[in-house]
Amino acid sequence: MIKDRVRTEAYRAAIFQHSDFIKDKVVLDVGCGTGILSIFCAFAGARKVYAVDASEIAIQAREVVKTNGLSETVVVLVGRIEEVQIEEEVDVIISEWMGYMLLYESMLSSVIFARDRWLKPGGIILPSHATLYLAPITNVERYAESIDFWRDVYGIDMSAMLPLAKQCSFEEPCVESITAENVMSWPETLRPIRCYANTVDRLPSLSSCYRIFTGMAGPLHGFALWFDVKFSGATPSSSDTQSGTWLESSLSNGSHVNGMFQKVKHARIADEIILSTAPEEAPTHWQQTILYIYDPRDVKQDEQISGSITMSQSRENPRFLNIHLEYKCGGRCYVKETVMR
Structure with missing residues (x-):
């Protein structure tokens, strides 16, 4: 690191x-x-x-x-x-404190404990805010390397290996780097986290609905998640409350141009430092977390992809993160369930 x-x-x-x-x-x-x-x-x-x-x-x-x-x-x-x-x-x-996909093995609960136990009134937390994003992706090269390879192996049809290859390659979330060219839409904001205001009881699970419109046509191979954090000196008695309310009300009003929204937000406060793990930014050790689907779905430009995602701590091991992803495209509904271990 x-x-x-x-x-x-x-x-x-x-x-x-x-x-x-x-x-x-x-x-x-x-x-x-x-x-x-x-x-x-x-x-x-x-x-x-x-x-x-x-x-x-x-x-x-x-x-x-x-x-x-x-x-x-x-x-x-x-x-x-x-x-x-x-x-x-x-x-x-x-x-x-941030983990892969922001929440996997994160230490946010420890930061909140420290805040409640030792932080003086008017004290600051760095970073002060975090936001998790989701977007559909296409990744033809990755799919060809892991899956299509088995269709012709030195002249031998090994397509019988495809179900196992898909399971081995894509059953669990993949931490890897993609580029902005892989991203098929503006990202959807899943959850804004305010380190001054969040409580421990809100942390074990995240559930969010999304509605995205694709900016390009192509095969949908999965969904990418990434995050950014903001270092603001604002205390909860000042701009944190205002900016947090503004952010959450913008989401509740159903705005789905979240990539544009993110750019506007960053432009509004130019002196704030943002650490971003987005595909278009310089790579970090967090990279992006990809939820690949087993069978690509062809989508058209401006096609709507909607659904929900739920993340929760595993009962068998609190370190594990259960992920339930639902997505609807082409008039059909699909489900992907996975565990990040």
């Missing part, structure tokens, strides 16, 4: 952009890993940084902090955020 320059430089830029909130203040880094974000905060003038991680990487983080002469400023705590002891409130919470 440190080698992911898009991710790391976005966090560094956000920290220094918000140095007025950080200088001489107390910062809590939730899931600090090697401690790089904590060190950025120290460089930005923080009086104290509590760097917390449940894994043994925190031991190495402590050595990194010591090597850089910051042991008096950065305090590394080994343990779950829900179990460590911090004897003072904090002015800033920073965390790189």
Whole structure:
């Protein structure tokens, strides 16, 4: 993740952009890993940084902090955020909590716990907002490589392998990179998350309906999910409440030009830093998450694709994410159920 320059430089830029909130203040880094974000905060003038991680990487983080002469400023705590002891409130919470598809193995619940336990009134959270998107895709090369290959293997018809090939290649979500050329429509916003306002009870599941109009004709091979996060210094008493209400009311009014909406939103607040994992942006280690369908469906330009998607924690293992996708195109309804493990 440190080698992911898009991710790391976005966090560094956000920290220094918000140095007025950080200088001489107390910062809590939730899931600090090697401690790089904590060190950025120290460089930005923080009086104290509590760097917390449940894994043994925190031991190495402590050595990194010591090597850089910051042991008096950065305090590394080994343990779950829900179990460590911090004897003072904090002015800033920073965390790189996002997982694949935003929610898979994310640490958002830990950030919310830290917010409710230690964040001072008027304190800030970085990043402050996150949004998950969905769009239909076409990917002829990927399908040909994984599936069509079996139709002629060195002159042998091995099409009997097709059902197994589809299952092995596309049964579970695929984390891979696509390009903007693969995306068949403007993306649909599935859920805006406001780190100041969300509660833990809302996190285990997500359910959203969508209605998309294709911008191109071609074979529909599946659906891509990606996210962006915003680093805003706004507190919940100011623009967070207003922008969050504006965003959710826009969605409830049935606007389906969400790609245009996203561009307008970004243009409105030009000084806000956005870390995006969209296909048209520079690639990140999150890439995109693809829900491939077994059999492509030919769609026309301006054709409507509608349905719903539900994501929920697996009962057998909370780390797993159950996904139920329904989609309707060409007058027929289809269902894909999968588990992200």
